[in-house]
Amino acid sequence: MHFNPARADLRITAGLPSQFPRDPMPQIAFSGRSNVGKSSLVNCLLGRTSLARVSSTPGKTITVNFYEIDRKLFFVDLPGYGYANRSKESQHVWQDLTDGYFTRNPNRDLLKLVVQLIDARIGATRDDLTMIDWIRASGVPFLIVATKTDKLNKTERDEAQRSIRELADRYGAPAPVFFSSKSKEGKDELLSKIGAALG
Numbered sequence: 001m002h003f004n005p006a007r008a009d010l011r012i013t014a015g016l017p018s019q020f021p022r023d024p025m026p027q028i029a030f031s032g033r034s035n036v037g038k039s040s041l042v043n044c045l046l047g048r049t050s051l052a053r054v055s056s057t058p059g060k061t062i063t064v065n066f067y068e069i070d071r072k073l074f075f076v077d078l079p080g081y082g083y084a085n086r087s088k089e090s091q092h093v094w095q096d097l098t099d100g101y102f103t104r105n106p107n108r109d110l111l112k113l114v115v116q117l118i119d120a121r122i123g124a125t126r127d128d129l130t131m132i133d134w135i136r137a138s139g140v141p142f143l144i145v146a147t148k149t150d151k152l153n154k155t156e157r158d159e160a161q162r163s164i165r166e167l168a169d170r171y172g173a174p175a176p177v178f179f180s181s182k183s184k185e186g187k188d189e190l191l192s193k194i195g196a197a198l199g
Contacts, residue, residue, distance in 0.1 A: 001198035003070040010047045011068040021066055025071045026110045027199050032117030033127055034080030038146040040181035062093050063160030082127035102138045113141050113197035120146040120160040126165050144168050150180040
């Protein structure tokens with residue numbers, strides 16, 4: 001599918017599964033832990049600076065944000081996970097909302113791809129692996145994207161690439177994308193893979 005990423009608007013910020021839009025359009029979801037750079041990545045893909053809000057407090061907001069792209073599809077920003085200071089109540093809210101996206105989404109059959117973000121500086125955390133297992137169990141195709149690559153030196157980058165490629169191979173995922181919202185490394189590659197997933 002060809003689409004113009006510059007034609008994007010925030011359609012709805014959903015705090016409950018009942019608020020998910022019912023428009024029969026394909027969806028591309030973005031998943032990752034708090035502070036992995038999800039909002040920055042979405043802004044970069046859309047050529048915007050502040051459409052997706054970058055929170056100053058990781059884990060503060062628990063919502064699913066639907067961005068309507070070119071009146072053809074949704075980019076879906078899932079709430080970040082793994083925030084250490086989150087209360088048990090807010091952890092429950094996160095789990096219910098995220099699980100609701102995969103199980104009570106009225107257009108679950110139109111979810112074409114989950115873009116799973118991993119901080120290249122840290123590598124896959126236990127929470128990341130849990131999320132990947134969850135996505136796999138849902139039967140949705142997923143792509144691993146390593147973020148913040150501009151913050152690595154050559155040695156660190158080589159190690160991150162080896163580790164994350166091994167992770168993708170282990171889970172049977174496509175070759176990962178290495179991404180930087182600052183340098184725009186990986187932007188065109190990721191948009192191309194999203195286009196391919198849309199068909």
